[in-house]
Amino acid sequence: MNSARRLLLKAAGSAGLLTSAVAAGLLKPGRALADWDSAAFSATRLTDALAAIGASGATTSLDVVVKTPDIAENGAVVPVEIVTTLPNVESIAILAEKNPTPLIAQYTLTDFDGMLTTRIKLRETSKVRAIVRAGGKLYTSAKEVKVTIGGCGG
Amino acid sequence: MAIPIKVRAGNGEIKALISHPTENGLRKDAKSGQFIPAHFINSVMVAINGKTVLDGQWSGGVSKDPFIAFRVKGMKAGDRVNLSVKDNMGDTGSVETSAS
Numbered sequence: 001m002n003s004a005r006r007l008l009l010k011a012a013g014s015a016g017l018l019t020s021a022v023a024a025g026l027l028k029p030g031r032a033l034a035d036w037d038s039a040a041f042s043a044t045r046l047t048d049a050l051a052a053i054g055a056s057g058a059t060t061s062l063d064v065v066v067k068t069p070d071i072a073e074n075g076a077v078v079p080v081e082i083v084t085t086l087p088n089v090e091s092i093a094i095l096a097e098k099n100p101t102p103l104i105a106q107y108t109l110t111d112f113d114g115m116l117t118t119r120i121k122l123r124e125t126s127k128v129r130a131i132v133r134a135g136g137k138l139y140t141s142a143k144e145v146k147v148t149i150g151g152c153g154g
Numbered sequence: 155m156a157i158p159i160k161v162r163a164g165n166g167e168i169k170a171l172i173s174h175p176t177e178n179g180l181r182k183d184a185k186s187g188q189f190i191p192a193h194f195i196n197s198v199m200v201a202i203n204g205k206t207v208l209d210g211q212w213s214g215g216v217s218k219d220p221f222i223a224f225r226v227k228g229m230k231a232g233d234r235v236n237l238s239v240k241d242n243m244g245d246t247g248s249v250e251t252s253a254s
Contacts, residue, residue: 036196036242041213077217096215100180104215110207113166113225119217121178151217 040103046095046129049103053093055131058138061086066130066143075122076151082116086134092116097142098126121151155239155247163231163253168200169223170237172247178214195220197240202226202233202253229253 040052050056067081082092093106104120120128122145129142159170172195179192194214200207207226231253238248 036211041211079221099215101213101215103213105210105212107208107210107224109209109224110205111202111227112207113227115167116224117222119221121215121217 037106040106042101043103044101046097046102049095049101050131053103053106053131055093055133055138055140058131058140061132061139061141064130064132064139064141066128066141068128068143068145071146071148072122073148074151075124075147075149077119078122078128078145078147078151079117079119080128080130082130082132084114084132084134084139086132086139088135089114089132090136091131091133093131094118094120095129095131096120096122096126097129099123122147123150155245157237157239157247157249159235159237159249159251161229161233161235161251161253163229163233166225166227166229167223168226168235168237170221170249172198172220172222172239174218174220174239174241176214176216176218176220180214193241193243195239195241198222199238200224201236202229204234204236 040049043049043052063084063086065083067083068078072078080094089109089112091108094104095102096104105118125146127142127144129140132139156173157170161168174195175193177190177193179189181190183190192214195212198210198212208224233253234250235253236250240246
């Protein structure tokens, strides 16, 4: 009968949608099982890195604060603290906009309580950007760090 | 890999410093002029009493001897906190401690 066909079409339709959503990086399949996200980490342009982690549409938010020193004498060790008052944080990504490969870290989080710190390398004076996914929405904020000695070699 | 870790139940803060060279593959050896191969931690996981609270991926853009700190809700004294890492060459390290 018709109903079985409808069900099948429905299933096929949603499976198709799901596949393209995963391909577009909008949904991350079970991260505990996921391999290292080489496409996102090897992207050399900020826009490509953001697209690869599904964060192109993030909204600039005052509820996400990126704390860094204003000037980093040594670009090899720059402390970056992400502070947010947003509830239900699901993930955080950290990007150095002018590094050879901008994406530095991405975290999937449970029971997160508003503070995460990582020390990163900066090749040159650059904005450090955080992307926070909370309650299914994407928020972003950035802070410029002046670098006097770069930390990416070369 | 040495991984000193501190966990404070009072504010739910977990802090760890991981001894690791963390080469991004872009640095040249001063003597040979050859690129030093990329060698960095690509996976960091933290679980409290067996439940994963942080599942992270890193690039070689994290500083040498990576440092991570973050806060979780609802931590109690005595909770078992486990941190484990894996690098791009397959080396692994882990540490377990109790929240105090």
